[in-house]
Amino acid sequence: MIKADIKEILNSNDLLKEFECQGWVRSFRSNRFIALNDGSCLENLQCVVDFESMDEAVLNQINTGAAICIQGTLKESEGSGQRVEIQVEKLTILGEADPEDVRKTILSPKRHSLEKLREQAHLRVRTNTFGAIMRVRSKLSFAVHQYFNENGFNYVHTPIITGSDAEGAGETFKVTNFDLADIPKNEDGSVNFKEDFFGKETNLSVSGQLEAETYAMGLSKVYTFGPTFRAENSNTSRHLAEFWMIEPEVAFCELDGNMDLAEDFIKYVLSYIRKECDSDLAFLEERLLQDEKSKPQAERSPMALREKIDFVLKNNFKRVSYTEAIEILKKSKPNKKKKFQYIIEEWGADLQSEHERYLVEKHFKCPVILFDYPANIKAFYMRLNEDGKTVRAMDILFPGIGEIVGGSQREERYDVLLEKMKALDIDPEELWWYLETRKFGTCKHSGFGLGFERLVLFATGMGNIRDVIPYPRTPLNAEF
């Protein structure tokens, strides 16, 4: 008796050998054919039972959704849909699933909308689509660690609870131990944080960057990969209140090296899943194709999913300075014909997503790295260029996703950084430790943040970020 998961059995050549495996019934046809799935791969194992010799009570419990254990002989399939199947000799019901209840859930064997699946997020991983997405997500995150490990990076766990709100990356969730019905106040009516757990105001991290920078100043190459929290009231298909972010930080590295790293990294992880997840990607590709059949020709994507990934792998990302991008946009048709909602008139304008989409999807038709942005539309820690008006920032824009990476060379000059903080009203006292790294052996260094779910979005071809994370947290939704 060989105990194996379904992936192993489907790839096995041990015909006529005895196997045992467990899984959940996807469908039971003709009182004879069980489609069994255990999540080890997309494909189901066909288990053939001899219903005439089977206990009727057991037979009646082989319903969609039930967990079962089967023992039987592996043989070549007589049917055409699969190479091998198991002729069942023993079947045990491990967990029942009453069809009357199952039919009210998304487990019922029919097509369900992604919105309906989201309402039953605890069950959706049992569908082909979510099984595929979650396996791709898992392989992608493994590839993240493998890439950095192979390239001499150290994995750093930056704090999730932070005491500084000075990063400016967004609205924060407060962390407190106060009884909310009775919050200690100062005489002037403000909250007395001295009585709180940490003795100061704390919140959930919106970025591990500042702490990662300090570690890069000792380990040279570091990265973080962890949850990130933003309390912004963002209601879009690209934003989550809780998401996973990858943040490498490299000492002795300037912006060009940073761009090289980001591009190499993205290509590595995508090529990894291209090798490891072909049947899942093929399934997602087909799903997308079916989905697009109902759309008008103009809205359909020109490339199939795997083709799109391969295109990114084969082509260099276009590197364009902000100044060049503005020139391209100024001369563009939608700008001249005033089709843009925000017309680009002069240097210094912040790029809206319609402009980014034009550059990526219409003009270059390829991932684009924009760099050297005007200083006044970017964060305080980005390194000021010699021109005094731009900073060494870079954003990577992906078709259909928008900004997937935001990064920069960091300002390593103590005086310049201090001035910048003062100008932007950031209290240097709060970030004393960050400033000290610029006093003791400061050096040029760079890093970026990559939104992991946005990467999964691209890799799976899904359209809504809530469908590439197990339990999405968004405004007004923290179910499960």
Next chain:
RNA sequence: UCCCCCUUAGCUCAGUUGGUUAGAGCAUCUGACUGUUAAUCAGAGGGUCCAAAGUUCGAGUCUUUGAGGGGGAGCCA
């Protein structure tokens, strides 16, 4: 937070100008059939028409407010 759209059976949706008993497909149940691949065939059950208020002889349908969902924008990763 702003703009637009949606909410009718377990699911996806139809429902005419406001009119009598609100329909279909899938799913479920019962029966038939059995090498099926979202099996097939016959039959059955299944409704707080999102909520509240209003207009009207009469509201699934019209009006107002609210809730939830989707798409787009802003903020960003």
